[in-house]
Amino acid sequence: MKPWFIPTLGAILCWGAWAFLPKLSAQYISDGSAIVYQGLGGAIVASLIFLHLRDGLETHPGGIIAVIAGMLNFLGVLFYIKAVSKGSVAIVSTLSALYPLVVIVLGLVVLQETLTLKQMIGIGFALVAIAESGAVAVGHAARTPIALIAT
Numbered sequence: 673m674k675p676w677f678i679p680t681l682g683a684i685l686c687w688g689a690w691a692f693l694p695k696l697s698a699q700y701i702s703d704g705s706a707i708v709y710q711g712l713g714g715a716i717v718a719s720l721i722f723l724h725l726r727d728g729l730e731t732h733p734g735g736i737i738a739v740i741a742g743m744l745n746f747l748g749v750l751f752y753i754k755a756v757s758k759g760s761v762a763i764v765s766t767l768s769a770l771y772p773l774v775v776i777v778l779g780l781v782v783l784q785e786t787l788t789l790k791q792m793i794g795i796g797f798a799l800v801a802i803a804e805s806g807a808v809a810v811g812h813a814a815r816t817p818i819a820l821i822a823t
Contacts, residue, residue: 691752691765698757706757707750766805773799 697706722729729735748771755764776795779785787795 691756691768692761694753694756695761698753703750703753703757706753707746710749710753711746766802769802770799 694706694710697709701709752764752768755768772795776787780787
C-alpha cells in the first residue's frame with residue numbers, strides 16, 4: 673500500500689463530515705458566526721499540533737505560503753458555508769468538488785508535474801463522475817457527459 677493512501681482516506685472522511693456539518697449549523701447560526709467557530713476549531717487542532725512539534729515552529733519563507741493557503745482555505749470555507757446555507761448540501765458539495773481542476777492545472781504549470789496516461793484516465797473518470805452527479809443534482813441530466821456520450 674502506498675504511504676499516502678491512509679492519510680488520503682483520513683482526508684476524505686474528515687472533509688466529507690466537514691462538508692455536511694455546515695448545513696446543520698446554518699439552521700442555527702449565521703454564516704459569519706459559522707466561519708468564526710470553524711476558525712476556532714481549526715485553531716484548537718493547530719495548537720495541539722504546535723504542542724507536539726519536536727523542533728518548534730520553523731521559520732522559513734514557506735511559512736508565508738502556508739499562511740496564504742490558510743487564508744484561501746478560510747475564504748473557500750466561507751463561500752461554501754454561504755452556498756450550503758442557501759442550497760442543497762448534495763448539490764453544493766458536488767459542484768465545489770471540482771476544485772481539483774485548479775490543483776491539477778497549478779501542479780502542471782507551476783510545479784511542472786507530469787501525469788501518466790493511466791493517471792489522466794483516472795482523473796478524467798473522477799471529473800466525469802463529479803460533473804455527472806452535479807448535473808443530475810441541478811436537474812440537467814440530459815446534458816451530463818454520460819448522457820451526451822450515450823446519445
